[in-house]
Amino acid sequence: MHKKLFIPGPVEVRQDVLEKMATPMIGHRGKAASILQRSISEKLKTVFYTQEEILLSTSSGTGLMEGAVRSCTIRGAAIFSVGAFGDRWYEIAKCNNIPADIFKVEWGTPTTGKMVDEALATGKYDLITITHNETSTGLMNPVEEIAEVMKKYPEVIWCMDAVSSMGGTKIEVDKLGVDICITSTQKCLGLPAGLAICSFSKKAIERAKLVPFRGAYLDLLSLYDFIQKKDYQYPSTPSVAHYYALDFQLDRILAEGLENRFARHIEMAEYVRAWGRAHFELLPADNYLSNTVTTIKNTRGIDVGALNKELGARGFEISNGYGKMKDKTFRIAHMADCTLEDIKELISNMDDILGF
Numbered sequence: 022m023h024k025k026l027f028i029p030g031p032v033e034v035r036q037d038v039l040e041k042m043a044t045p046m047i048g049h050r051g052k053a054a055s056i057l058q059r060s061i062s063e064k065l066k067t068v069f070y071t072q073e074e075i076l077l078s079t080s081s082g083t084g085l086m087e088g089a090v091r092s093c094t095i096r097g098a099a100i101f102s103v104g105a106f107g108d109r110w111y112e113i114a115k116c117n118n119i120p121a122d123i124f125k126v127e128w129g130t131p132t133t134g135k136m137v138d139e140a141l142a143t144g145k146y147d148l149i150t151i152t153h154n155e156t157s158t159g160l161m162n163p164v165e166e167i168a169e170v171m172k173k174y175p176e177v178i179w180c181m182d183a184v185s186s187m188g189g190t191k192i193e194v195d196k197l198g199v200d201i202c203i204t205s206t207q208k209c210l211g212l213p214a215g216l217a218i219c220s221f222s223k224k225a226i227e228r229a230k231l232v233p234f235r236g237a238y239l240d241l242l243s244l245y246d247f248i249q250k251k252d253y254q255y256p257s258t259p260s261v262a263h264y265y266a267l268d269f270q271l272d273r274i275l276a277e278g279l280e281n282r283f284a285r286h287i288e289m290a291e292y293v294r295a296w297g298r299a300h301f302e303l304l305p306a307d308n309y310l311s312n313t314v315t316t317i318k319n320t321r322g323i324d325v326g327a328l329n330k331e332l333g334a335r336g337f338e339i340s341n342g343y344g345k346m347k348d349k350t351f352r353i354a355h356m357a358d359c360t361l362e363d364i365k366e367l368i369s370n371m372d373d374i375l376g377f
């Protein structure tokens with residue numbers, strides 16, 4: 022039996038989207054490939070609220086996280102971490118021999134504008150990374166406040182991990198001033214994993230030109246140059262199957278309407294939060310709750326594994342806590358094409374199992 026996924030990626034994918042991946046193949050150097058990639062890029066600009074170029078990478082989101090720090094850091098990267106995915110960015114920088122410092126907070130608390138200001142005031146860094154939506158803790162960072170601070174540091178490149186939020190909550194990339202905003206297909210966009218997406222600002226392009234060793238496969242400048250020189254093509258063979266599905270799914274997302282889509286995510290989040298508060302506690306403070314995934318503190322000490330096993334028998338799957346919080350928290354994702362009805366069905370099964 023297929024278990025309906027309420028985990029923070031991969032998400033449930035609609036049958037018709039899955040079927041689009043079975044479209045007969047085309048060569049990636051033909052006109053049809055250019056038309057397809059251009060179409061996707063135009064639609065993604067709307068979703069990202071950006072006029073900058075969109076880069077596609079046949080990798081998961083982590084690939085573009087690596088590409089971003091490696092392609093655009095010269096002096097040093099300030100990595101702001103609020104959980105597991107922030108830490109990942111630091112590990113990526115370190116194993117690429119990129120000078121980087123990590124600024125950590127207690128899990129469940131945010132990166133503040135003040136923290137960013139203090140770090141950048143040292144003059145040591147020419148790039149920062151921020152996690153927009155930390156999937157381990159269910160926290161959304163106060164990016165407007167960070168954007169205000171970033172206005173003071175026009176020479177610094179701002180990379181943002183929006184892997185688990187882009188397409189599920191409003192992120193106005195250009196208005197915020199984010200230079201490289203990254204997402205993956207298997208979260209709020211509602212596709213299978215295997216394609217990563219980022220915006221790439223003119224400022225980031227100019228920076229990358231000054232970086233001598235940007236790597237090869239994940240060099241953002243080479244992805245950008247190929248779009249220019251080859252009219253929206255990819256340097257190697259892309260997953261055209263993903264392109265077909267993404268082009269189709271973006272039409273659906275835009276037809277739903279971005280504002281409607283974001284409102285649906287908030288509605289689902291509020292339902293899960295209310296349930297979480299009634300029976301447990303939520304991990305982050307109220308001002309920083311994620312609209313796409315809710316992390317609940319296991320204050321009753323329930324056996325999360327057993328709960329998930331029982332849910333599995335009924336055709337549902339939620340997520341345990343991430344890493345060190347495996348049994349101390351559990352997570353319910355409400356992203357992509359999930360509906361309030363789906364969430365209600367899940368929660369009523371959880372109530373039944375837990376005896377609430």
Ligand SMILES: *Cc1c(COP(=O)(O)O)cnc(C)c1O
Pocket residue numbers: 029030081082083084106152154155156182183184185205
């Ligand atoms: C899932 C996730 C990632 C990793 O993305 P992949 O596509 O699995 O490489 C990075 N950051 C956040 C916040 C995520 O939720």
